[in-house]
Amino acid sequence: MIIEGDNITREEIINIRIEEDLDFEIQQLNFSRYEVEDGTILRILNIPTKIFRLADYDKQGFPEYLVQHKNIVSALVPQELRGEASHEIFNLKKDRVDIIEFIPLEEPFNEFKLGDGTLLRIRLIVNQVFKSEKRNYLGEPIYVIDSLISITRKIPDHLRKNNS
Numbered sequence: 657m658i659i660e661g662d663n664i665t666r667e668e669i670i671n672i673r674i675e676e677d678l679d680f681e682i683q684q685l686n687f688s689r690y691e692v693e694d695g696t697i698l699r700i701l702n703i704p705t706k707i708f709r710l711a712d713y714d715k716q717g718f719p720e721y722l723v724q725h726k727n728i729v730s731a732l733v734p735q736e737l738r739g740e741a742s743h744e745i746f747n748l749k750k751d752r753v754d755i756i757e758f759i760p761l762e763e764p765f766n767e768f769k770l771g772d773g774t775l776l777r778i779r780l781i782v783n784q785v786f787k788s789e790k791r792n793y794l795g796e797p798i799y800v801i802d803s804l805i806s807i808t809r810k811i812p813d814h815l816r817k818n819n820s
Contacts, residue, residue: 672722673711676772680707683767688780692787692799693757697732702766702780702805709772709815717817718809725805727780733796742790746798753786753800765808773812778805 687699706724713719765777781804788798 674708674722675711675719676709678707678709679771680704680768680776683769683775684764685766686762686764688763688782689761690758690782690785691761692785694737694787694797695734696737696797696799697761698758698782698785698799698801699730699732700780700782700801700803701728702726702778702803703728704768704776704778707768707770707776709770709774713817718811719815719817721774721776721807721809723776723778723805723807725778727801727803729799729801731796731799737797738795739791741793741795744790746788746790746792748800751788751790753788756785756787758782758785772815774815775810777808777810779807780805 685701685703687701690698690700692698702725704723704725706722708722710720710722760782763779763781765779768776768778770776782801783804784802786800786802788800790798792798
């Protein structure tokens with residue numbers, strides 16, 4: 657099992673037992689791309705910021721990991737959607753956003769080699785896209801995404817706990 661760091665409950669945090677804070681190298685890194693109903697292309701890069709090997713093991717004897725991550729979002733906005741920049745800063749808790757339709761164009765796996773030899777493959781999956789009435793300093797609409805990550809792993813045998 658792999659725990660996604662941004663979706664941990666308080667109870668889970670209390671029970672986490674970290675074995676090692678792991679360094680990692682990027683093996684493959686690509687944008688996920690989505691087209692929203694207004695013609696904008698959203699490019700989203702999901703980057704792990706911290707990866708921990710936990711002291712817990714799954715039923716097959718492999719260690720569990722905790723992955724903290726961030727999304728970097730950019731939008732390729734058609735010229736006709738640009739307008740005047742909003743005078744107030746966007747506030748997700750206060751400003752209205754509307755759900756808009758989208759289609760995934762690319763959702764590639766990004767690969768990271770961990771300091772313990774494990775290969776993590778992480779794919780961003782967008783659940784919903786929201787659009788604000790406000791605009792950024794360039795006059796572009798502001799988009800908000802709701803997403804999760806899917807993680808697969810290839811763990812070296814020497815990290816497997818003997819279950820006998």
